[in-house]
Amino acid sequence: MTATVxxxxxxxxxxxMGTAFTxxxxxxxxxxxxxxxxVTWLHHVxxxxxxxxxxxxxxxxxxxxxxxxxxxxxxxxVLDRCAxxxxxxxxxxxxxxxxxxxxxxxxxxxAIERASALLRGRGAVNHAVNGGGDLQLAGxxxxxxxxxxxxxxxxxxxxxxxxVGGSELAVATSGVAERGNHILDPFTGRPAAALxxxxxxxxxxxxxxxxxxxxxxxxxxxxxxxEGVPGYQALVVAADGGTARSSGWPHG
Amino acid sequence: xRRIVLAVLGTVTGLVMLLSxxxxxxxxxxxxxxxxxxxxxxxxxxxxxxxxxxxxxxASTAPAAGSSAATAPASTHSAAPVSRxxxxxxxxxxxxxxxxxxxxxxxxxTAVNAVVYPQNTPRDYEINSYAIPLLNQEALSAKSAQxxxxxxxxxxxxxxxxxxQSALDQAGL
Numbered sequence: 534m535t536a537t538v539x540x541x542x543x544x545x546x547x548x549x550m551g552t553a554f555t556x557x558x559x560x561x562x563x564x565x566x567x568x569x570x571x572v573t574w575l576h577h578v579x580x581x582x583x584x585x586x587x588x589x590x591x592x593x594x595x596x597x598x599x600x601x602x603x604x605x606x607x608x609x610x611v612l613d614r615c616a617x618x619x620x621x622x623x624x625x626x627x628x629x630x631x632x633x634x635x636x637x638x639x640x641x642x643x644a645i646e647r648a649s650a651l652l653r654g655r656g657a658v659n660h661a662v663n664g665g666g667d668l669q670l671a672g673x674x675x676x677x678x679x680x681x682x683x684x685x686x687x688x689x690x691x692x693x694x695x696x697v698g699g700s701e702l703a704v705a706t707s708g709v710a711e712r713g714n715h716i717l718d719p720f721t722g723r724p725a726a727a728l729x730x731x732x733x734x735x736x737x738x739x740x741x742x743x744x745x746x747x748x749x750x751x752x753x754x755x756x757x758x759x760e761g762v763p764g765y766q767a768l769v770v771a772a773d774g775g776t777a778r779s780s781g782w783p784h785g
Numbered sequence: 786x787r788r789i790v791l792a793v794l795g796t797v798t799g800l801v802m803l804l805s806x807x808x809x810x811x812x813x814x815x816x817x818x819x820x821x822x823x824x825x826x827x828x829x830x831x832x833x834x835x836x837x838x839x840x841x842x843x844a845s846t847a848p849a850a851g852s853s854a855a856t857a858p859a860s861t862h863s864a865a866p867v868s869r870x871x872x873x874x875x876x877x878x879x880x881x882x883x884x885x886x887x888x889x890x891x892x893x894x895t896a897v898n899a900v901v902y903p904q905n906t907p908r909d910y911e912i913n914s915y916a917i918p919l920l921n922q923e924a925l926s927a928k929s930a931q932x933x934x935x936x937x938x939x940x941x942x943x944x945x946x947x948x949x950q951s952a953l954d955q956a957g958l
Contacts, residue, residue: 546945553945557934663950666937674933685937696932708938730938 543568549575550583550641552665558652559659559674567655571648571662578644581605584635595634611636611643614739621740621762622747630719638716642705642742645669649738667705667745669738687729687770694776695732695768697783703738707731707745708770718750727752729772734782735765 543558545568556571558564581604583589590608593599601609615628615636628636645662649669652660659672661680670680679700683693687708697704707716708730718725731748733741748755748767756779759767766782935950945951 548945551941553951555934555950661934663934663936665945666935666950668934668936670934680934681932683932683935685935687938693932693935704936706936706938732936 545572547572547575550579550664551585552641554645554665555661555663556648556652557661557663558657559661559672560657562656564652564655564657567652567657570655571651574648574651575644575664578607578640581607582611582636582640584633584637591634591636611640614643615639615743618740618743618747622744622751622758624719625747625750625758626743627719630717631722638707638746639739639743641665642667642669642703642738642740645742646703646738667738667742668703670699670702670704673700684732684768688774694770697734699734699783701736702734703736703741704732704734705738705741705745706733707742707749716746716749720750725750725752727772728755729770729774731755731770732768733759733765734767741765 541559541561543556543564545556547554547556549572554575556568558568579589580586581590584591584595586592590599590604594601594604594608601612612628612634615626618639619627626638628634628639641664645664645667646669648662649660649671652662653671657671659674661668661670661674666685668682670682674680679698680702681696681698682702682704684695684697684704684706686692686694708728709715716725717723728749731745733745733748735741735744744759744762744765744767748759748769751758753771755767755769756777759765759779766779768776768778768782770776937950
């Protein structure tokens with residue numbers, strides 16, 4: 534469903550990868566074709582990287598039916614990004630855990646960041662792409678007003694516990710909200726349980742998404758770790774309800 | 786303004802769902818008992834019909850999702866500005882549907898009411914009669930938050946429909 538709401542805003546919601554993607558363009562014009570390209574892109578990423586689809590490249594690699602050299606070239610690109618992030622996070626993020634190939638913690642953010650770049654390339658200077666709560670923001674929400682992003686409270690879904698504003702910004706949140714304890718601690722093999730959610734902001738959603746996963750795994754060590762990562766900030770909500778922010782998290 | 790209203794609406798829906806979950810810790814299924822105590826008066830400038838008439842508890846009434854209707858102020862306040870009610874889409878919880886209605890006047894949320902909520906047992910009624918006023922308070926204090934998008938832990942495609950992000954998107958769809 535796509536609608537041009539008023540002069541200057543076009544919104545499209547696409548269900549893909551088991552979640553909903555919102556593409557919200559705040560420039561005047563007809564964005565149907567550009568949004569169509571974004572939709573095609575997202576479904577292509579799902580077809581290549583899904584760990585739920587038996588026919589995806591990732592599933593076939595996992596079963597040994599496909600060599601990396603024969604897979605979609607994007608697989609090598611993503612696994613390379615995963616390896617770099619694994620090094621950045623001291624192993625708290627990994628796409629290769631216990632014999633499984635699972636780049637899920639980075640792929641969605643990467644796909645969204647590329648979708649945003651695609652929109653920008655088509656002239657949409659002001660837009661947001663939100664995939665299941667992970668966002669890449671470009672330009673402004675309205676002339677003279679940056680994007681205002683609510684961080685949802687993992688303990689009371691539907692409530693907002695913080696608002697962060699920005700222009701060229703990525704916001705990613707990892708947590709247990711709807712799918713249960715689905716983030717495994719690669720160091721223990723057990724679900725990470727110290728936090729209810731971890732939100733990371735910074736310029737790139739590819740990194741923010743993976744860093745949010747890493748922060749969730751790191752638990753009470755997450756803020757200390759993110760303080761050493763230039764350009765990225767974190768807000769964590771403990772399983773028992775307390776919240777904490779890294780020193781550079783924007784005020785207000 | 787519509788965006789803000791819908792943001793609050795989403796917040797309220799989330800709160801109602803949470804509250805209704807808490808009322809049934811051991812329940813696995815329920816037959817929804819609905820009540821629609823709202824009897825709108827006046828007419829909508831946009832021509833939308835009023836979302837249902839009053840019903841007795843236990844009667845099933847499903848107001849149209851997303852409908853809105855103007856509510857003329859009581860005749861004793863004839864000088865007051867016209868206010869408007871906005872009824873959100875019903876959110877299906879496993880304990881029954883929950884639906885929230887906002888009243889907006891002069892660009893401000895003046896009231897929040899759950900028009901549909903689970904009340905199958907005396908215990909439900911007791912908890913909801915406490916929870917709904919609490920809900921009104923929380924929603925009214927959240928009305929100033931102007932947000933464009935929401936970041937949260939991955940929601941499923943189904944969960945999206947009841948999410949705050951969904952409410953924000955509806956403002957633009």
